[in-house]
Amino acid sequence: MNCIIASTSTLHGSDYLAYLTEPLQDHFKNASEILFIPFARPGGITHEEYTEKAKKGLAFLNKKVVGIHEKENFKKAILEAEAIFTGGGNTFVLVSQLYTHQLIEPLQESIKNGTPYLGTSAGSNICGVNMRTTNDMPIVYPPNFNTLEVLPFNINPHYLDPDPTSTHKGETRETRIKEFHEYNATPVVGLREGSWLVVTNEDIVLKGKLKARIFQCDKTPYEIEPETSLKNLQ
Amino acid sequence: MNCIIASTSTLHGSDYLAYLTEPLQDHFKNASEILFIPFARPGGITHEEYTEKAKKGLAFLNKKVVGIHEKENFKKAILEAEAIFTGGGNTFVLVSQLYTHQLIEPLQESIKNGTPYLGTSAGSNICGVNMRTTNDMPIVYPPNFNTLEVLPFNINPHYLDPDPTSTHKGETRETRIKEFHEYNATPVVGLREGSWLVVTNEDIVLKGKLKARIFQCDKTPYEIEPETSLKNLQ
Numbered sequence: 001m002n003c004i005i006a007s008t009s010t011l012h013g014s015d016y017l018a019y020l021t022e023p024l025q026d027h028f029k030n031a032s033e034i035l036f037i038p039f040a041r042p043g044g045i046t047h048e049e050y051t052e053k054a055k056k057g058l059a060f061l062n063k064k065v066v067g068i069h070e071k072e073n074f075k076k077a078i079l080e081a082e083a084i085f086t087g088g089g090n091t092f093v094l095v096s097q098l099y100t101h102q103l104i105e106p107l108q109e110s111i112k113n114g115t116p117y118l119g120t121s122a123g124s125n126i127c128g129v130n131m132r133t134t135n136d137m138p139i140v141y142p143p144n145f146n147t148l149e150v151l152p153f154n155i156n157p158h159y160l161d162p163d164p165t166s167t168h169k170g171e172t173r174e175t176r177i178k179e180f181h182e183y184n185a186t187p188v189v190g191l192r193e194g195s196w197l198v199v200t201n202e203d204i205v206l207k208g209k210l211k212a213r214i215f216q217c218d219k220t221p222y223e224i225e226p227e228t229s230l231k232n233l234q
Numbered sequence: 235m236n237c238i239i240a241s242t243s244t245l246h247g248s249d250y251l252a253y254l255t256e257p258l259q260d261h262f263k264n265a266s267e268i269l270f271i272p273f274a275r276p277g278g279i280t281h282e283e284y285t286e287k288a289k290k291g292l293a294f295l296n297k298k299v300v301g302i303h304e305k306e307n308f309k310k311a312i313l314e315a316e317a318i319f320t321g322g323g324n325t326f327v328l329v330s331q332l333y334t335h336q337l338i339e340p341l342q343e344s345i346k347n348g349t350p351y352l353g354t355s356a357g358s359n360i361c362g363v364n365m366r367t368t369n370d371m372p373i374v375y376p377p378n379f380n381t382l383e384v385l386p387f388n389i390n391p392h393y394l395d396p397d398p399t400s401t402h403k404g405e406t407r408e409t410r411i412k413e414f415h416e417y418n419a420t421p422v423v424g425l426r427e428g429s430w431l432v433v434t435n436e437d438i439v440l441k442g443k444l445k446a447r448i449f450q451c452d453k454t455p456y457e458i459e460p461e462t463s464l465k466n467l468q
């Protein structure tokens with residue numbers, strides 16, 4: 001396995017994927033073409049528009065970027081891809097599309113075989129055991145919440161610390177994850193914007209400058225430093 | 235029909251249900267017992283703990299408050315209830331429980347027959363056409379996202395205006411609802427904390443001091459004043 005699983009695609013005040021320039025140079029170095037999966041359609045933009053955005057964001061690599069919707073056979077495209085990037089947007093829409101086109105198993109197989117994979121936000125959510133810790137609105141009904149299980153845990157991307165000055169009564173992210181653990185035993189990694197995980201066959205390591213927050217069933221949540229291994233978190 | 239559909243149970247700095255004291259006095263005046271549906275379990279609290287909270291919050295009414303989990307036959311309890319209150323928490327958990335216990339139709343029937351109904355947050359979400367505009371985390375997988383359709387539209391409770399100072403890249407509520415309308419034609423009422431809808435056979439009226447924000451497919455969102463009728467929004 002060879003995955004970069006990022007909390008977000010974009011940091012405030014910087015360009016799309018800009019903060020990942022350095023790791024992506026290395027990550028995609030052996031690929032001549034990157035297969036882009038635009039199914040999550042952020043803000044409802046079309047597959048074409050989203051693929052344009054990915055092309056621009058990855059232009060610094062000087063690689064060909066092709067949207068999966070341009071391919072005749074989606075399954076074959078995934079199995080034969082030299083590299084895969086699944087962009088963020090709405091996780092319910094993304095997972096519904098993956099089930100509709102029967103792409104869960106091909107993606108698992110391709111990733112297991114070592115195809116370099118990049119996920120951001122929703123594209124990272126699907127690397128967990130299930131999508132039950134997404135922040136997204138359930139605007140469509142997927143046939144299943146189970147996802148790729150590239151990680152032995154779930155992630156919560158765009159992790160936000162509780163705001164002590166807030167007067168809003170909606171649940172904090174921490175409360176939501178606590179509720180998740182009333183019904184699920186899977187650990188959750190709260191991945192702050194600017195953090196990512198590097199997944200290989202040997203290890204899962206937290207990257208970026210920020211700590212991540214770990215939520216385990218019946219345990220007090222705790223922080224881990226960058227470069228910490230998460231391979232034993234399950 | 236005779237429903238109060240509230241954005242939240244609690245305003246910042248005030249007690250549970252306190253801001254609804256006056257309308258609830260009138261709403262529940264003919265009931266000697268209020269059936270409480272604690273299924274949404276906010277923060278994962280038990281049905282017993284949640285019912286205790288509801289009892290305290292409604293103590294000013296001097297009525298009996300009974301949790302549905304204390305009843306032998308849930309369906310019968312709903313059909314024979316003098317008044318019903320569904321509390322907030324997690325909409326996915328609430329809707330799963332309603333389907334598991336086959337309570338969607340009894341609730342629809344009871345509400346249609348005029349049983350006074352109070353919903354807050356998740357308990358309001360279920361009054362819409364479907365739960366696809368909930369803010370909650372999908373911690374369990376319901377067999378269906380369709381809900382009671384007491385309203386001809388959906389609500390988004392705890393509606394939050396975009397924060398222009400935010401550096402966080404998670405989607406704003408407005409973006410999420412815009413994404414919803416890529417896949418659904420149902421209008422959405424963004425109900426701010428402190429707002430509620432009063433639903434009768436004749437009308438649906440916005441109450442409270444705040445405006446609400448209306449989202450319709452292919453239209454620019456707009457604001458409506460308190461006391462505006464929403465009966466024609468569909």
